[in-house]
Amino acid sequence: MNLLVVEDDAPLAELFVGIAEKRGLRASRAATIAEGRARIEAGDDIEILLTDMRLPDGSGIDLIEWTRKADPRIVILAITAFGSIEIAVRAVRQGAYDFLTKPVEPAVLGVALDRAMEARRLRGEVEALRGALATENALRGIIGKSRALADITSVVRRVADSPATVLVTGPSGSGKELVARALHEASRRKDAPFVAVNAAAIPETLLESELFGYKKGAFTDARQDKKGIFVEADGGTLFLDEIGDLPLVLQAKILRVLEEREVRPLGATRSAPVDVRVVAATNHDLRKAVKEGRFREDLFYRLAVIEIAIPPLRDRPEDILPLAEHFLGRAKARAGLSLQGFSGAAARVLMAYDWPGNVRELENAVERAVALAQDEWISPDDLPPTVQKPSTPDLFASAAERMMTLDEVDRAYVKHVLERFGGNKVRAAAALGINRRTIQRWLGEEE
Ligand SMILES: Nc1ncnc2c1ncn2[C@@H]1O[C@H](COP(=O)(O)OP(=O)(O)OP(=O)(O)O)[C@@H](O)[C@H]1O
Numbered sequence: 001m002n003l004l005v006v007e008d009d010a011p012l013a014e015l016f017v018g019i020a021e022k023r024g025l026r027a028s029r030a031a032t033i034a035e036g037r038a039r040i041e042a043g044d045d046i047e048i049l050l051t052d053m054r055l056p057d058g059s060g061i062d063l064i065e066w067t068r069k070a071d072p073r074i075v076i077l078a079i080t081a082f083g084s085i086e087i088a089v090r091a092v093r094q095g096a097y098d099f100l101t102k103p104v105e106p107a108v109l110g111v112a113l114d115r116a117m118e119a120r121r122l123r124g125e126v127e128a129l130r131g132a133l134a135t136e137n138a139l140r141g142i143i144g145k146s147r148a149l150a151d152i153t154s155v156v157r158r159v160a161d162s163p164a165t166v167l168v169t170g171p172s173g174s175g176k177e178l179v180a181r182a183l184h185e186a187s188r189r190k191d192a193p194f195v196a197v198n199a200a201a202i203p204e205t206l207l208e209s210e211l212f213g214y215k216k217g218a219f220t221d222a223r224q225d226k227k228g229i230f231v232e233a234d235g236g237t238l239f240l241d242e243i244g245d246l247p248l249v250l251q252a253k254i255l256r257v258l259e260e261r262e263v264r265p266l267g268a269t270r271s272a273p274v275d276v277r278v279v280a281a282t283n284h285d286l287r288k289a290v291k292e293g294r295f296r297e298d299l300f301y302r303l304a305v306i307e308i309a310i311p312p313l314r315d316r317p318e319d320i321l322p323l324a325e326h327f328l329g330r331a332k333a334r335a336g337l338s339l340q341g342f343s344g345a346a347a348r349v350l351m352a353y354d355w356p357g358n359v360r361e362l363e364n365a366v367e368r369a370v371a372l373a374q375d376e377w378i379s380p381d382d383l384p385p386t387v388q389k390p391s392t393p394d395l396f397a398s399a400a401e402r403m404m405t406l407d408e409v410d411r412a413y414v415k416h417v418l419e420r421f422g423g424n425k426v427r428a429a430a431a432l433g434i435n436r437r438t439i440q441r442w443l444g445e446e447e
Pocket residue numbers: 141142143144170171172173174175176177178179241283323359360363
């Protein structure tokens with residue numbers, strides 16, 4: 001463990017360092033408050049601070065107060081002159097862990113250092129546990145039982161604290177913003193702002209000044225300075241939604257901010273540093289956009305350091321009922337209702353639908369059902385008509401219209417069912433009441 005001794009009396013400081021080193025501490029010295037602060041600020045990973053109260057450039061009380069703010073994990077031991085109990089009390093009130101009076105007995109200092117080391121170990125453990133708890137809390141809102149979702153939460157856990165940018169991909173309503181918020185909540189940045197911007201919702205002409213801010217007089221309407229979104233999110237997380245819709249010019253500017261970690265407001269002569277973790281999201285295929293020249297390749301690689309892909313809800317059917325139950329519980333509590341749950345038939349309808357609007361559509365369907373339910377159990381009739389009777393591609397209409405042959409209708413229907421089951425022949429065959437070989441035959445495949 002690292003100890004910093006702040007003591008201007010060199011022989012005394014030397015004695016303290018010797019005692020500390022015997023107890024296995026790595027000890028270093030500073031002779032003034034300024035030097036002590038500089039050492040802590042330099043990131044020397046000081047874990048215990050032993051400081052005299054009377055120093056050439058001020059009172060040790062000030063150093064204690066400053067240290068508590070700079071790094072509350074540092075365990076502080078104060079050394080006071082004989083008889084100055086008042087100072088000792090103030091030191092402890094400012095957050096010192098213990099105090100020693102001069103002349104310091106080596107044995108007494110030894111015991112105090114042992115206790116300080118133990119206190120520091122405990123503080124470290126408490127912090128680690130607190131962090132783990134915050135992560136679990138952040139992840140608790142992400143509901144689902146599928147393998148895909150378990151993989152997503154495990155990535156969130158692993159990368160929450162990394163400074164790397166994350167690209168979250170997935171269709172509309174699949175939970176991209178939810179994942180971005182979880183990344184923020186599980187990180188050390190959680191007490192700083194989470195700022196979400198939808199690149200598609202802000203007119204192109206305003207986007208630049210919204211993102212980077214401007215100086216008074218930068219253009220006709222700029223009557224006063226405006227902070228940009230990057231600066232608002234300083235210390236926290238910036239969620240850039242619909243990143244695929246960013247115009248190329250702005251893509252270049254964002255790349256520059258990510259690389260240089262500083263922003264220059266419009267009309268400003270200087271850039272200012274920003275510390276922002278960017279999480280971007282898109283429901284477009286960015287790789288394709290890169291190939292087609294609509295998205296900068298360098299920005300893509302910069303953003304996609306870590307990629308989290310959320311599959312559409314239809315591809316993770318195991319999540320449908322847990323999500324539905326979750327939304328039901330929430331809506332019930334809000335409305336103060338005592339619903340039992342979904343009837344078996346309603347659950348089957350939920351499972352059979354293919355949820356083009358993903359989790360958002362499911363959330364809305366459940367809220368509507370809770371509002372409409374007449375009975376203790378939600379019935380299929382309480383669900384939106386589109387969910388009850390999914391619009392099959394107008395298969396039968398076109399069959400009737402075009403006078404398709406029975407063989408054509410069979411083939412088209414088999415194909416339709418197969419698509420509904422994501423190409424899974426076993427499940428499609430079960431739904432059609434035929435065996436898998438028959439499906440293959442219908443499709444004209446080799447057996
Ligand atoms: N796994 C999940 N657990 C609980 N709630 C979820 C889950 N996935 C999504 N939701 C909820 O579904 C709704 C839509 O999610 P979200 O806004 O994160 O989607 P999105 O992918 O960002 O959508 P868009 O692309 O339209 O911006 C939100 O209310 C969100 O809380």
